[in-house]
Amino acid sequence: MSRNVLINIRGxxxxxxxxxxxxxxxxxxxxTEQVNSCSEKFIISVLENNVIVMGDYGKRRxxxxxxxxxxxxxxxxxxxxxxxxxxxxxxxxxEHRLSSLSGRSTLELIKLAKAYDYSYFGLFLEISEExxxxxMYKRSGKIGKKFYAENASxxxxxxxxxxxxxxxxxxxxxxxxxxxWRIVDDAVRKAME
Numbered sequence: 001m002s003r004n005v006l007i008n009i010r011g012x013x014x015x016x017x018x019x020x021x022x023x024x025x026x027x028x029x030x031x032t033e034q035v036n037s038c039s040e041k042f043i044i045s046v047l048e049n050n051v052i053v054m055g056d057y058g059k060r061r062x063x064x065x066x067x068x069x070x071x072x073x074x075x076x077x078x079x080x081x082x083x084x085x086x087x088x089x090x091x092x093x094x095e096h097r098l099s100s101l102s103g104r105s106t107l108e109l110i111k112l113a114k115a116y117d118y119s120y121f122g123l124f125l126e127i128s129e130e131x132x133x134x135x136m137y138k139r140s141g142k143i144g145k146k147f148y149a150e151n152a153s154x155x156x157x158x159x160x161x162x163x164x165x166x167x168x169x170x171x172x173x174x175x176x177x178x179x180x181w182r183i184v185d186d187a188v189r190k191a192m193e
Contacts, residue, residue, distance in 0.1 A: 005191040006080065006113040008106070009095040009184065010156075011125030014134075016172055016180050017095040018065055020125075023181035024188075025057040032058050035082045042069065042079040051188065052083050054094040066094035073105040077112055084116045091188055092118070106156075110165060121191035122167040124157045125183070131173055166191070 011017045028047035035042045043056040054076065055065035069075035076094060083092055110120045157167045168190070172183065 003192055004089075004116075004118045005091050005188075006109070006118045006120050007091055007093045007187055007191050008109075008120070008122045009093070009125065009187065010097070010122065011127065011172075013097060014131075015125040015127045016175070016177075016183075017097075017125060019177060020180035020183045021053060021055075021065065021093065021095050022057045023178075024184035025053055027181050027185075030057065032056055035079060035086065042075070042082070044079070044083060046087070050089050051091040051093060052087055052089040054079055054083070054092065066096055073109065077109055080109070080112065081116070084118070091192065093184070093188070106160060107163060107165075119191070120166060121187065122157070122160060122165060123183070123187045124167065124169045126169060126171045126173075128173050 009017050009021065025045050025047060028049050028051065030045045030047045030053070032043055032045050035044055042054065045053040045055065045057045047053065054069075057065075066076050066079070069079065071078075076096075080092060083089065106122070113120050157169050161167050168187075170183065172180075175183065
């Protein structure tokens, strides 16, 4: 592993973010720990390969990623600082719904990461409306909000790319559920090259 990196996986509800991250955590024998910052207690998942994942990916059915941190981007930034200071990992990974963070708040996090000598890699997951609806219904019995992720993904990703941010957009319609971990594994490898 050649450099320290902050990896952000984003996509609409039902795009497979949580499934991919949970499978990746399980593949790398993780344990959950609590990180205390001055204002909040955060749950993180610590992996054996010196990767920290923000959120609780334990044995429960519903995982709690960074998008469940109550304070939004402020909490993600606080957790990032605490994790870097306490664990010094090669990679910090977090997943977030597309609608939760703006491009501007992402740029603020990138600036903070650079201050701690971490580069940023963003992976935006795209999925067809049909597959997204199927995934949402399997998970909750509801279809969820109207699909907007394809256009939003391109708009946010392209705006960040124009700012010089390392972003990749990946269509995941062809991935089988049991292979979703490969998305995260590839992202970690690419980001650290």
